[in-house]
Amino acid sequence: MNNITIKIKSAGYLDDPEVIKDIQFTLRQGELVGLIGANGAGKSTTMRAMMGLLPKFEGTVSLDDIRYAYIPEHPIFYDELTLWEHLEFATAAFHLEKWEARANTLLTRFQLDHVKHDLPTGFSKGMRQKVMLVLAFLLKPELYIIDEPFIGLDPRSTKELLNMILEEKERGAAIFMSTHVLDTAEKICDRILLVSGGTLIAQGTLAHLRERSQLPNGSLLDCFDRLLEAVES
Template sequence: MNVLTINIKNAGYPDNKEAIKDMQFSVNKGELVGLIGANGAGKSTTIKTILGLLKDVDGTVSFEGESRYAYVPEHPVFYDSLTLWEHLELAAASFQLQTEEWIERAEKLLVYFRLEKEKHELPSSFSKGMKQKVMLITAFLIQPAVYIIDEPFIGLDPRATKDFLSLLMKERERGAAILMSTHVLDTAERICDRFLLMAGGRLVAEGTLTDIQHTCGLSGASLLDCFDNILERSL
């Protein structure tokens, strides 16, 4: 079942209305799709389009039914005057979560990511990795139908990365659809069901790793080798 469907003829900015072109893809229930591309390929513009942040869009973005989504940005964003716990309260109120339900879930997530002692502190004082954990905790608290995650591994130490991936797999089992942009291709190769490879604002290849290998004519190659091959051909 498609939970997120994108059909975009072009989208962009006032000075470049075709930053991305001919983008058609979907993300299914319980599926993890990797959005892969070099800097400037159009990944961020694609995510902004999905989030409804761009005015110059010719196309449609559809979430199935009343599906809610959570966005984890590459660079954490906080309200300067709110503590970690108050950020979670705000997220819970925004999504009208039941009080007992979200408090229990929040407490477990704080323990899981080892931030329970910092719950009443301001995230602005946290390290980069701790800030990223707060973004992840807020997203997992909501338990949305769709996760849109941009470069989640930046700043996370190995243990936090393992914890994040473990929870992500549980959310897939719950049925959540996940679109994840990342440059960490070895991890993406291991965890993603399908890949969307971008270059020059377009999709240049998509499918499973086997599909991508077939497109490149590189049987058994890694995702990184396939990406390099496709990128060279797209230049």
């Protein structure tokens, strides 16, 4: 996979065409980039803009030749398909063969093997989130776009998700993930993007953000607060 450069001059909806603006960054093979910001800062909108899901968009993003998997914050399922039938549908769409063994391994890792023939529409929030994770990891794409993956996950599943992310990084996949769990982002992200008011206010490694915020030993939360105060003042 070549580097993916995202240049968003503006993007939004019919009634608000500039929800986000002036956002530019690059995703590289084998790298985890974290996207952080307050509620309403534009994180989910940035992801939708990347995938061409917004009615208003001005900029350049090219994912045409890249297999990617999107894990939304709010899982969506077909009402009449079981968990296993969702896996069958996804693998057929991507023309994957000999996927059953990997699917069963993932279901076991995320503690879903006992409900694989049940309807996900009746699952708890955490279980529904894990189904989306299994679907994404089963496809083994070149790029993961993950929106708030830790919401609703129990500690064991959170650990398993982090292990899977590290495995996919080692495989060479690029991972773009938004999260409010800043202590986790601080530990696992190679680079971090800070957004506020629909605009990118800073990006770089934690060391870079510490230097820019003049907090040599600051946590990611400390740096984010300092940089946000500078923008708002």
